[in-house]
Amino acid sequence: xxxxxxxxxxxxxxxxxxxxxxxxxxxxxxxxxxxxxxxxxxxxxxxxxxxxxxxxxxxxxxxxxxxxxxxxxxxxxxxxxxxxxxxxxxxxxxxxxxxxxxxxxxxxxxxxxxxxxxxxxxxxxxxxxxxxxxxxxxxxxxxxxxxxxxxxxxxxxxxxxxxxxxxxxxxxxxxxxxxxxxxxxxxxxxxxxxxxxxxxxxxxxxxxxxxxxxxxxxxxxxxxxxxxxxxxxxxxxxxxxxxxxxxxxxxxxxxxxxxxxxxxxxxxxxxxxxxxxxxxxxxxxxxxxxxxxxxxxxxxxxxxxxxxxxxxxxxxxx
Numbered sequence: 408x409x410x411x412x413x414x415x416x417x418x419x420x421x422x423x424x425x426x427x428x429x430x431x432x433x434x435x436x437x438x439x440x441x442x443x444x445x446x447x448x449x450x451x452x453x454x455x456x457x458x459x460x461x462x463x464x465x466x467x468x469x470x471x472x473x474x475x476x477x478x479x480x481x482x483x484x485x486x487x488x489x490x491x492x493x494x495x496x497x498x499x500x501x502x503x504x505x506x507x508x509x510x511x512x513x514x515x516x517x518x519x520x521x522x523x524x525x526x527x528x529x530x531x532x533x534x535x536x537x538x539x540x541x542x543x544x545x546x547x548x549x550x551x552x553x554x555x556x557x558x559x560x561x562x563x564x565x566x567x568x569x570x571x572x573x574x575x576x577x578x579x580x581x582x583x584x585x586x587x588x589x590x591x592x593x594x595x596x597x598x599x600x601x602x603x604x605x606x607x608x609x610x611x612x613x614x615x616x617x618x619x620x621x622x623x624x625x626x627x628x629x630x631x632x633x634x635x636x637x638x639x640x641x642x643x644x645x646x647x648x649x650x651x652x653x654x655x656x657x658x659x660x661x662x663x664x665x666x667x668x669x670x671x672x673x674x675x676x677x678x679x680x681x682x683x684x685x686x687x688x689x690x691x692x693x694x695x696x697x698x699x700x701x702x703x704x705x706x707x708x709x710x711x712x713x714x715x716x717x718x719x720x721x722x723x724x725x
Contacts, residue, residue, distance in 0.1 A: 600634070
C-alpha cells in the first residue's frame, strides 16, 4: 500500500458558559467559535525503511505550511495564510494563533505542504518554487529535510468533527541494500553514492489541482548524494540505506549507485537503458558486492506501484 501521510483536523465545539458576553480577551481562546485543531498520523507502509520513525509520524520539529480558505458560494476567501505548524513527533501540531471555522455555513478548503522551498510571503504561492534534496542523506534530519509532501482537502463542512488530509510524496525514493562477500566487511565500505541526479526540483502549487498532478521539473547541476552504509546479512532481512531524489530521466550508461571501497576502488551499478524516476515511486536495489564485482537486482515498489528497472555493473576508476 502507498506510504502516505494523513493529517486529522478535528473541529471542536465548546460552548461558552456562565455568560452571554462574546467578547474575547486577546491571547485567550474564543469559546464562542469552532476551532480547527490539527494532528498528524501516517498510514503504515508495506516497505521497510532506513528511518522507520518516518513511517508513523512527522518527526518532532518538522514543519508544515498551512492555508485555509472559506468557500463563499463560487469564490474562495483566504481565512489563514501560511500558518507554520510544528510536529511534536507523537501526532500533534502546534504553533501560531488558533484557527477557527467561519461563523456561518460556508465550507473550507485546507492546503498543506512540507518543503524547504523559500515561501516569500503569507499568500498562497502562485509562482514557481524550488525545493532541494540534500547531497548528504546519511542521517535522519537530512533525509526528512529533503522530502517534499503536499496535501489538500476541499469543501469541508463547517460542522465536521474530523478532516483528513492525505499527503503525497512528490519526489522519488531510492533504497539500497548491500550484502558483502569475498571476505569484505563493513570497514571496507567507505561510502555509497547515488550519482548523476539533479538536486533541485522546480514545482508550482495549484489550489484547483490534485497533489498527484503537480509537475516536478529537475533543475540545477548533477551531483552525488551520499547515503548510509548499513550492511545486510542477506536480502531476507535487508537493512536499507534510503535517499530522496528528484524525479527525472537518467540516460543509458549513467552510473547510478556507486560503492566506494577503502582501497579506492569504486564499483558502479550502471543503467543500460534510459530510466525514468517518477514522482511518488520507490526504487529498490539489492546489491551483492565482492572486491571486484557488483551484482544488482532491482524493483519498483510502494510509494506507488510500478514496474522494474534494469542496469549493469562495472568498475569505475575516477
